[in-house]
Amino acid sequence: MQLFSNGLIAGSLAALIAGGLALVYGTLGVFNLALGQMVLAGGYATWWLHQNVGLSLPISIVGGIAIGAAISWMTFEIFIRPFYKRHRFLPLVTTISLSMILDALILLLFEERPRSILASMKDMRIILGASISTEQIMLILITCLLLAFFAFILHCTAFGRKLRAVVQNDFAAMSLGIPVGTLHRLIFIGSGVLAACAGIFIGIDQNLSPLLAFPLTIKAYAAVIAGGKGNFWGAVTCAYIIAFLEQLVVGIRWFGLFYIPAGYQDTVALVFIILFLLFKPAGLFGSQTRTA
Amino acid sequence: MTAEPLLSVSHLSLRIQDHTILKDISLEVQAGEVVGLIGPNGSGKTTLFNVLSGFLKPTKGTVCLCGEDITHLSAPLRARKGIGRVFQDFGIFRDMTLLENILVAFESLTTDERRKIGDLRSATQETLAMVQLQHFAKKKAGSLSGGQMRLLEIARTFKGNKSLLLLDEPTAGVSPKMTHQIADLIRSLRREGRTVLIIEHDLPFIAKICDRIIVLDVGEVALEGSPSEVQSSKKLKEIYFGADPTT
Numbered sequence: 001m002q003l004f005s006n007g008l009i010a011g012s013l014a015a016l017i018a019g020g021l022a023l024v025y026g027t028l029g030v031f032n033l034a035l036g037q038m039v040l041a042g043g044y045a046t047w048w049l050h051q052n053v054g055l056s057l058p059i060s061i062v063g064g065i066a067i068g069a070a071i072s073w074m075t076f077e078i079f080i081r082p083f084y085k086r087h088r089f090l091p092l093v094t095t096i097s098l099s100m101i102l103d104a105l106i107l108l109l110f111e112e113r114p115r116s117i118l119a120s121m122k123d124m125r126i127i128l129g130a131s132i133s134t135e136q137i138m139l140i141l142i143t144c145l146l147l148a149f150f151a152f153i154l155h156c157t158a159f160g161r162k163l164r165a166v167v168q169n170d171f172a173a174m175s176l177g178i179p180v181g182t183l184h185r186l187i188f189i190g191s192g193v194l195a196a197c198a199g200i201f202i203g204i205d206q207n208l209s210p211l212l213a214f215p216l217t218i219k220a221y222a223a224v225i226a227g228g229k230g231n232f233w234g235a236v237t238c239a240y241i242i243a244f245l246e247q248l249v250v251g252i253r254w255f256g257l258f259y260i261p262a263g264y265q266d267t268v269a270l271v272f273i274i275l276f277l278l279f280k281p282a283g284l285f286g287s288q289t290r291t292a
Numbered sequence: 293m294t295a296e297p298l299l300s301v302s303h304l305s306l307r308i309q310d311h312t313i314l315k316d317i318s319l320e321v322q323a324g325e326v327v328g329l330i331g332p333n334g335s336g337k338t339t340l341f342n343v344l345s346g347f348l349k350p351t352k353g354t355v356c357l358c359g360e361d362i363t364h365l366s367a368p369l370r371a372r373k374g375i376g377r378v379f380q381d382f383g384i385f386r387d388m389t390l391l392e393n394i395l396v397a398f399e400s401l402t403t404d405e406r407r408k409i410g411d412l413r414s415a416t417q418e419t420l421a422m423v424q425l426q427h428f429a430k431k432k433a434g435s436l437s438g439g440q441m442r443l444l445e446i447a448r449t450f451k452g453n454k455s456l457l458l459l460d461e462p463t464a465g466v467s468p469k470m471t472h473q474i475a476d477l478i479r480s481l482r483r484e485g486r487t488v489l490i491i492e493h494d495l496p497f498i499a500k501i502c503d504r505i506i507v508l509d510v511g512e513v514a515l516e517g518s519p520s521e522v523q524s525s526k527k528l529k530e531i532y533f534g535a536d537p538t539t
Contacts, residue, residue, distance in 0.1 A: 164385065164387070165385050168388065172379060172384065174347070174366075175376065176400045176449075177368045177401070178396075
């Protein structure tokens with residue numbers, strides 16, 4: 001039960017990051033390798049507003065999300081938009097540069113020490129035999145609410161239908177009069193907001209550390225690729241699957257003989273991508289449609 | 293006095309790197325005309341469509357719609373001005389239902405046009421019924437056959453304000469029965485007074501439904517006339533099969 005609860009918490013975090021990334025990959029077809037740093041930027045901004053400036057937690061969270069959205073918007077305008085139409089791999093290079101710049105900035109501003117948005121001890125509860133904090137329950141519930149909100153926007157509104165149209169065929173969407181450029185920008189900022197939310201959850205539930213950025217990016221890409229490149233629900237589902245597998249791999253006593261060291265936990269995502277690319281290259285929810 | 297053409301293309305050229313794709317093309321299409329655009333592979337037909345619909349910017353020349361210069365407008369803005377496009381490689385949203393494919397087209401119209409249409413959902417159902425796809429309304433578009441995809445795309449494109457339709461090989465890879473259905477749909481467009489520009493390789497098909505045919509060869513307008521004039525032209529044979537050495 002504890003493994004399940006840990007998987008649910010880690011999966012909720014990963015689902016937020018991977019969901020936003022799937023929309024970006026689906027619409028723009030580009031890799032944003034500074035995603036992990038954008039997650040941390042939202043978390044650190046909230047920590048700074050709450051712990052240093054002394055704002056209340058809700059206002060700090062709103063501030064952290066706003067700073068995350070602003071960084072995401074600047075990233076799009078400076079590091080993505082001038083390049084992505086020339087060649088889809090150019091943003092790969094520009095966002096690697098951005099990730100290095102953000103890494104250096106985070107180290108300079110917040111140092112390598114672990115930072116926690118909440119300084120007080122967490123209120124732990126036992127639910128069905130699993131130990132879980134109030135903040136973790138909130139994380140799971142808020143992720144469910146955010147995903148339900150996204151589901152509503154994507155499937156029940158005109159804006160969501162236009163968004164899905166752009167994801168599936170941007171030339172056809174343009175020929176219908178859909179302002180594809182504006183939607184690209186909004187999607188990128190939306191993914192930054194989801195990433196900032198994830199960073200805030202990390203800062204509340206655990207400790208923020210500059211070293212977290214790279215594993216977060218890799219796990220998000222594993223979920224996006226395994227989910228069916230650009231499929232929002234595929235990425236969300238695979239984020240949960242990877243999180244549960246990570247907990248299982250290091251949490252059970254294999255054949256009653258040995259445990260796999262916790263250091264191998266992060267490799268689960270990489271093995272997951274390789275297996276998916278080998279046996280189901282289109283991904284879990286990759287389209288199986290007729291070509292004619 | 294002749295009426296102002298719906299579409300007027302003047303001295304249009306396009307160079308990409310060292311290659312000249314379109315050379316000094318000038319043509320006019322009157323409102324309500326169905327015009328065929330034919331030519332060998334690589335003659336620049338689809339590139340011309342890409343320039344007309346705003347996906348490519350010309351190196352030289354102008355494109356005017358109803359007398360308004362639209363050369364520098366983006367593709368979405370041209371669509372809002374009334375240019376609709378059917379793509380050679382299926383411009384449908386495969387993971388969306390047929391209903392959503394049509395609905396999103398209605399929802400992308402201007403506020404005034406949406407107000408004129410009224411209830412978008414019932415208009416969507418009517419559009420699907422018109423191409424006899426109403427029974428598949430809740431199916432994903434990617435599960436349709438090639439011909440059905442074409443019908444869906446054409447039906448979606450000409451709804452709303454679209455005064456000029458650019459159809460890029462609408463019968464490619466489509467069964468004879470579906471080809472008839474597409475021809476009927478184009479005839480009904482003409483009856484509604486829509487203007488259609490069609491790229492096709494099927495000369496008998498295009499001769500049956502078009503008022504006029506324009507032949508492109510290596511990026512230039514090589515021939516223009518009524519279907520019978522073009523079909524009997526010696527130049528057309530030369531363009532497709534090369535000059536006859538015995539003449």
